Amino acid sequence: MLEMIEIGIDHSVAFRISGKVTEGDMSLVLTEAKEKIESHGDIVLLEQIDSFEGIEIAAVIEEFKYLFEVGISNITKVAVLTDNKWLETIVNIEDTFFRHIKMKCFATKDKESAIEFLKESEFKQ
Helix, strand or coil, rough: CEEECCCCCCEEEEEEEEECHHHHHHHHHHHHHHHHHHHCEEEEEEEEECCCCCEEEEHHHHHHHHHCCCCCCCEEEEEEEECCCHHHHHHHHHHHCCCCCCEEEEEEHHHHHHHHHHHCCCCCC
């Protein structure tokens, strides 16, 4: 299940995941991202991962379609809220790989710190 959440940043896409990510879930997030990009240019993401039980193949296909159509160049920062260490490792690897996107993991209880990170206007390498 995926739930969109409001974090008080106009150019943000924020959501909470628990369970398995479906095609409908992915479409919801990607539609929101496209709309925010059209309105604001660059966007930031907040992903709160309460539990993760996999992703439907149709959701992966939706994501690939989005990547070919829109790309990721408009994403400047990603904050991930999770208490799962293996997800933190993945985020750290992605941060190294995607040099133009600043990614950072936060414990679930540190949501306010994650939001402050996204609000910081200066991109720090």
